Amino acid sequence: xxxxxxxxxxxxxxxxxxxxxxxxxxxxxxxxxxxxxxxxxxxxxxxxxxxxxxxxxxxxxxxxxxxxxxxxxxxxxxxxxxxxxxxxxxxxxxxxxxxxxxxxxxxxxxxxxxxxxxxxxxxxxxxxxxxxxxxxxxxxxxxxxxxxxxxxxxxxxxxxxxxxxxxxxxxxxxxxxxxxxxxxxxxxxxxxxxxxxxxxxxxxxxxxxxxxxxxxxxxxxxxxxxxxxxxxxxxxxxxxxxxxxxxxxxxxxxxxxxxxxxxxxxxxxxxxxxxxxxxxxxxxxxxxxxxxxxxxxxxxxxxxxxxxxxxxxxxxxxxxxxxxxxxxxxxxxxxxxxxxxxxxxxxxxxxxxxxxxxxxxxxxxxxxxxxxxxxxxxxxxxxxxxxxxxxxxxxxxxxxxxxxxxxxxxxxxxxxxxxxx
Amino acid sequence: xxxxxxxxxxxxxxxxxxxxxxxxxxxxxxxxxxxxxxxxxxxxxxxxxxxxxxxxxxxxxxxxxxxxxxxxxxxxxxxxxxxxxxxxxxxxxxxxxxxxxxxxxxxxxxxxxxxxxxxxxxxxxxxxxxxxxxxxxxxxxxxxxxxxxxxxxxxxxxxxxxxxxxxxxxxxxxxxxxxxxxxxxxxxxxxxxxxxxxxxxxxxxxxxxxxxxxxxxxxxxxxxxxxxxxxxxxxxxxxxxxxxxxxxxxxxxxxxxxxxxxxxxxxxxxxxxxxxxxxxxxxxxxxxxxxxxxxxxxxxxxxxxxxxxxxxxxxxxxxxxxxxxxxxxxxxxxxxxxxxxxxxxxxxxxxxxxxxxxxxxxxxxxxxxxxxxxxxxxxxxxxxxxxxxxxxxxxxxxxxxxxxxxxxxxxxxxxxxxxxx
Numbered sequence: 071x072x073x074x075x076x077x078x079x080x081x082x083x084x085x086x087x088x089x090x091x092x093x094x095x096x097x098x099x100x101x102x103x104x105x106x107x108x109x110x111x112x113x114x115x116x117x118x119x120x121x122x123x124x125x126x127x128x129x130x131x132x133x134x135x136x137x138x139x140x141x142x143x144x145x146x147x148x149x150x151x152x153x154x155x156x157x158x159x160x161x162x163x164x165x166x167x168x169x170x171x172x173x174x175x176x177x178x179x180x181x182x183x184x185x186x187x188x189x190x191x192x193x194x195x196x197x198x199x200x201x202x203x204x205x206x207x208x209x210x211x212x213x214x215x216x217x218x219x220x221x222x223x224x225x226x227x228x229x230x231x232x233x234x235x236x237x238x239x240x241x242x243x244x245x246x247x248x249x250x251x252x253x254x255x256x257x258x259x260x261x262x263x264x265x266x267x268x269x270x271x272x273x274x275x276x277x278x279x280x281x282x283x284x285x286x287x288x289x290x291x292x293x294x295x296x297x298x299x300x301x302x303x304x305x306x307x308x309x310x311x312x313x314x315x316x317x318x319x320x321x322x323x324x325x326x327x328x329x330x331x332x333x334x335x336x337x338x339x340x341x342x343x344x345x346x347x348x349x350x351x352x353x354x355x356x357x358x359x360x361x362x363x364x365x366x367x368x369x370x371x372x373x374x375x376x377x378x379x380x381x382x383x384x385x386x387x388x389x390x391x392x393x394x395x396x397x398x399x400x401x402x403x404x405x406x407x408x409x410x411x412x413x414x415x416x417x418x419x420x421x422x423x424x425x426x427x428x429x430x431x432x433x434x435x436x437x438x439x440x441x442x443x444x445x446x447x448x449x450x451x452x453x454x455x456x457x458x459x460x461x462x463x464x465x466x467x468x469x470x471x472x473x474x475x476x477x478x479x480x481x482x483x484x485x486x487x488x489x490x491x
Numbered sequence: 492x493x494x495x496x497x498x499x500x501x502x503x504x505x506x507x508x509x510x511x512x513x514x515x516x517x518x519x520x521x522x523x524x525x526x527x528x529x530x531x532x533x534x535x536x537x538x539x540x541x542x543x544x545x546x547x548x549x550x551x552x553x554x555x556x557x558x559x560x561x562x563x564x565x566x567x568x569x570x571x572x573x574x575x576x577x578x579x580x581x582x583x584x585x586x587x588x589x590x591x592x593x594x595x596x597x598x599x600x601x602x603x604x605x606x607x608x609x610x611x612x613x614x615x616x617x618x619x620x621x622x623x624x625x626x627x628x629x630x631x632x633x634x635x636x637x638x639x640x641x642x643x644x645x646x647x648x649x650x651x652x653x654x655x656x657x658x659x660x661x662x663x664x665x666x667x668x669x670x671x672x673x674x675x676x677x678x679x680x681x682x683x684x685x686x687x688x689x690x691x692x693x694x695x696x697x698x699x700x701x702x703x704x705x706x707x708x709x710x711x712x713x714x715x716x717x718x719x720x721x722x723x724x725x726x727x728x729x730x731x732x733x734x735x736x737x738x739x740x741x742x743x744x745x746x747x748x749x750x751x752x753x754x755x756x757x758x759x760x761x762x763x764x765x766x767x768x769x770x771x772x773x774x775x776x777x778x779x780x781x782x783x784x785x786x787x788x789x790x791x792x793x794x795x796x797x798x799x800x801x802x803x804x805x806x807x808x809x810x811x812x813x814x815x816x817x818x819x820x821x822x823x824x825x826x827x828x829x830x831x832x833x834x835x836x837x838x839x840x841x842x843x844x845x846x847x848x849x850x851x852x853x854x855x856x857x858x859x860x861x862x863x864x865x866x867x868x869x870x871x872x873x874x875x876x877x878x879x880x881x882x883x884x885x886x887x888x889x890x891x892x893x894x895x896x897x898x899x900x901x902x903x904x905x906x907x908x909x910x911x912x
Contacts, residue, residue, distance in 0.1 A: 177872060177873070177874055186851065274886060294715065312908070318910050322911055430607065434516070439905075440906060443906075464609075480855075480859060481868070481889075484862070485863025485864075487733065
């Protein structure tokens with residue numbers, strides 16, 4: 071496609087999405103669930119087709135010598151296919167947010183005012199290698215009454231198209247417009263530039279992927295973006311912490327999984343308790359192969375620790391590396407977090423009531439925790455059912471974004487002939 | 492100021508606002524209320540000073556021959572001064588949204604997850620002639636725990652500076668940073684350009700004013716904007732309407748006030764009831780001096796009606812002019828509204844249950860009403876206490892925006908040592 075053709079293709083995708091969004095916004099719960107279940111059925115039935123399409127993408131990835139981590143994210147197993155179908159069934163089982171009315175209170179004038187949850191309209195999802203996002207995002211957007219335009223990574227184009235065929239089939243079975251979920255057919259990067267500037271046809275963009283992708287999209291978008299940039303998560307162990315809880319939490323927050331955005335990257339320890347807890351904790355980390363990087367005070371307590379640099383405090387390692395700092399008190403811990411945290415998820419371990427309350431109030435992150443592991447910051451763990459991503463923004467949605475984050479609320483007013491005086 | 496000086500001035504305003512925002516975010520309710528009450532006291536005490544400052548602005552406005560409507564909005568009366576003070580006291584009386592935790596439910600893992608309401612940070616307000624916005628916006632932003640940067644119209648600079656002095660005094664009395672509310676001191680229009688692009692220092696922009704101002708800001712802003720463009724509001728009278736209610740509502744929605752954004756601009760009437768209701772309604776309008784512009788079917792029923800043009804259906808008159816269209820059924824009414832409405836406020840008058848439900852669900856406006864007047868679309872009438880504006884956007888805030896719209900929510904998680912499996 072040349073530039074003119076691309077622009078006209080994207081405009082037509084946008085127009086069709088807008089038209090479809092009006093229909094899915096009105097669709098009742100049973101119809102949307104029927105589509106989701108039919109999508110899942112098609113995915114289960116087409117397992118071999120999906121794996122074959124994925125094999126083609128993997129072949130190209132190997133030919134292009136793409137990096138191992140990317141190939142890993144690109145790979146779809148039989149279990150991955152089953153999980154996609156299962157995810158769609160789980161979304162079907164969630165309560166329908168659309169049309170729910172809350173807070174319907176009478177006012178002194180006699181009118182009754184409440185808020186009705188409504189779809190956002192058209193949601194553009196831009197993602198990288200993981201093909202399962204195609205099914206997850208399609209399902210979440212549809213259940214929330216939105217049309218979706220999906221733009222996956224070029225390396226996953228065959229997998230995404232094969233999944234998209236199952237999604238379209240599900241929509242067709244339920245009698246919903248197949249254009250309610252469209253997967254961009256071109257791998258041209260300029261398509262992203264069009265998608266994020268079509269203000270008439272796209273209501274919000276959700277980018278999922280590396281920091282580079284998300285920064286580029288945020289800077290160039292002319293429609294609102296729900297994004298999370300990175301997860302530099304902290305655990306602060308207070309000197310009034312329960313030591314058993316502290317060790318269990320600090321271990322879990324770092325080592326339960328290394329590559330996730332809610333993994334702890336920096337551990338802060340109150341100076342009054344550091345020599346009591348740090349040697350034991352360090353042994354756990356070192357036994358699991360975690361590289362430790364500390365400030366001078368931490369290094370003085372543990373021989374197998376490297377000196378941390380200023381960059382370490384900002385780093386999202388996504389790897390078995392942990393930076394450790396000894397702080398004088400809660401204020402210094404909060405100051406450190408205010409300065410270095412990416413406002414994703416931060417936790418305090420303490421038995422002190424007032425310090426717990428201060429930490430919860432003053433730490434300005436999308437999730438703030440007391441006496442538990444940062445690894446819990448997740449849509450499933452929070453009971454949202456599923457998530458389209460985790461927002462570190464403050465506007466519209468913050469933290470794990472589920473069906474509610476993909477909707478808005480309008481005011482509804484019921485009267486019996488009241489007029490304004 | 493030259494460009495470099497202006498940029499550096501705005502950067503310093505932004506930095507101070509960011510620093511102050513951290514302090515007001517933590518400020519407890521009593522302290523914020525103390526500041527609000529002290530602001531109100533200062534305004535009452537300084538009545539003569541404020542009127543004198545306003546007289547200076549009015550003198551300049553007359554010298555520059557500004558249009559009468561603008562001079563009207565610019566004018567501050569003794570009653571206007573009292574209203575500003577009263578508004579601040581009302582904000583002090585509202586519940587503090589900051590720190591409120593909702594939905595604190597246990598999850599199967601044993602963690603307890605809820606949402607805490609938190610300030611947005613720094614809010615930029617850009618407004619035109621009305622000086623009372625200086626006090627209203629300062630009060631609302633402060634109560635919601637935010638710092639504010641206010642940019643009023645150059646024609647109101649003396650009034651705004653005098654009000655700002657009272658606001659600063661209130662902050663000072665409560666021991667809060669005076670930089671928590673800053674009024675831009677330069678009338679240079681380039682200051683707006685800086686304000687709406689300082690992503691590091693400003694979290695959201697709320698423009699208040701004419702469509703031209705708001706469109707310019709939306710197009711050029713690099714920070715999120717909470718806006719409403721215009722209010723092309725509809726009332727649809729169904730053929731199953733109660734005629735008494737219909738006449739009372741259609742009269743009130745148009746004639747109670749002409750210049751407000753929630754005033755009806757287009758009346759839609761079901762063909763089956765038009766000849767029964769339109770002559771009586773038209774008489775009411777014509778007696779009040781409202782010019783009527785109708786489609787062919789409406790003109791056929793009322794002699795003193797001009798033919799409406801395509802532009803009329805899109806028009807926000809803000810004046811005693813009303814466009815009237817006869818529609819065949821509910822579908823045609825909804826289609827008309829979908830196409831021409833500015834998604835501000837639209838109402839149906841009907842006794843039919845199913846049609847009322849369909850209208851509520853399918854009309855995609857920030858307020859949707861049954862059997863009552865569009866004039867109720869207002870923060871005070873809805874029980875928000877006060878409003879910073881009415882949003883016709885879907886992202887973040889929709890409809891009248893009060894204290895809640897000036898906050899976000901973060902997840903809070905309480906544990907007892909739980910770790911993720």
